[in-house]
Each structure stands twice: as structure tokens, then as C-alpha cells.
Amino acid sequence: MEKRFQMTWDEMELARAFKVSPEDVREYLTDGRRVSFIIERRLKWENPGWQLAPSEGAGYDLLDPDGGMWEVRSITRQGVYFNPSNQVGSGRRFNEDGFQLKMSGIKGFILSDIVGFPVVDVFVVPVENVLRWHSQRLLGANAKVSRAKFLNNLAPDIQF
Template sequence: MMDKRFQLRWDEEELARAFKVTTADVREYLTDGRRVSFIIERRLKWENPGWKLAPSEGAGYDLLDPDGNMWEVRSITRQGVYFNPSNQVGSGRVFNEDGFTAKLSGIKGFILSDIVEFPVVDVFVVPVENVFRWHRERRLGANAKVSRAKFLDELQKDIRF
């Protein structure tokens, strides 16, 4: 099983040389959750024997653990992290309780990566029961999103396994 909390580290100077860009370019690109998720999912797969990637981007999960459990990989950005289905995130999209419950019912949990301090990325493994509990206790926002500060200051200390 994957550790409950750990760090991923990159050498941003090495990445900048390989991509032939500046370290500022690397940092800008890899602190964007939409862009870095592809890399983080693969890094988690390669560093955790027996884990597999979802068969497609359209699957309802990102990683499959050795026991067949499905995990969603999400980034904690400056704006925070959301736990609702990605089809409920973005301009003109709204939170739907049934869709949220269905999404959570199909996965074992979330693997959250705090990308704000890239190239050092703190990773938190959060079983889905925590998200259901936080939602019941109204500790998540109305759209199942929580700020980075609230997650780091409050929720990450309350993760139960």
C-alpha cells in the first residue's frame, strides 16, 4: 500500500534543461493542476509496484491499486481542491449531489498532491470515507471544494484510515 503521506521531488533545473526552457517556465507549467496531473499519475504508478493507470482519461478514476481499488488523483492548487466529479467543475457547471455521491461511491479515495510548492510536492492519501464525513459535517464548500489553507490547516490533520 502507498504511504499515507509522502513527498515527490523533482529537479527543476534538470527539467528546464531537458525541455530547453527556464525553471520559471517549468514551475508555471507544473503548478497548473490540469497539466501536472498527467505526470503525477504516472509517477505514482511507477513508484508503487502493482498500481496501474486507468485505461483512458474518461474513466471514473485515475489509478487502480494492486487490490483492484480505484483512486482519483487531484491537485491542491492555490485555489484549493475539489472532490466532486470533474464534469461538475468549470464555468457554467453546477454541483449535483447525486453525481457527487455516485462518484465517491465508485472509488476507494483520493490521492491529493499539493503542487503549489513545486518542485517539492506533498502528497496525501485520503480514503473516501473522510470526504463523505467532511461533506456531512459541512466542512467542504457547497460545491465540495475546499481551500488549500483549510485543507492544510484543518482537514489533513483529520484524515482517518
């Protein structure tokens, strides 16, 4: 898989196929909870040898040809988070031990900037980058970062 690339969609074609408006397509596919299913599958199909996790609760989303586990996350208007998904949401809190355990079990993150849909920038981020950003306190206290900070400060700093 390339380290940085774009995925594009034809929103008019999608709107016709789903029999909804282009605005409906854009609204749906810029919601990280909804679009992740589609992005994970598109990444799998466009990258030979990659596989989907066996279940939604697997702790990772994609398996690379060498057996490396990757999390697929969306960069939304609110930003992107690197902590385990069970630490995200109302009443849930960041837990350092859980964060470190998550980082030790994956090879990295594949981040898609869905804000630009139908053109989506994709960033492959090895876990070492996230650990470095966390130790340098470049991520928020809950391991979340704003979209602007990711794009302007962290994305240019990704090391492979």
C-alpha cells in the same frame, strides 16, 4: 502506498531537458490541469502493482493492486475539489446525486500540493474522510475546499 509522503523534482534538470527556463517549468508544473498527467504516471511507477486507468474518461485515475479505484487531484492555490470533474468549470453545477455516485465508485483521493513544486506533499485520503467532511459541512457547497483549510483543518483529520 504510504499515507503521506513527498515527491521532489530537480527543476533545473527539467529546464535543461526541455530547453526552457526554470520559471517555465515551475509555471507548467503548478498548473493542475497540466501536471496531473505526470503525477499519475509517477505514482504508478513508484508504487508497484498500481495501474493507470484505461482511458481519461474512466471515472478514476489509478487502480491499486487490490482493484481499488483512486482519483488523483491537485491542490492548487485555489484549493481542491472532491466533486466529479464533470461538475467543475464554467456553467457547471454541483449535483449531490452525482457526488454520491462518484464517492460510491472510488476508494479515495490522492492529493498533491503542487503549490510547493518542486517539493510536492502528497496525501492519500480514503473516501470515508471526504464523506464525513461533506456531511459535517466542512467542504464548500460545491465540495471544494481552500488550500489553507485543507492543509490546516482537514489533512490533520485524515483517518485510515
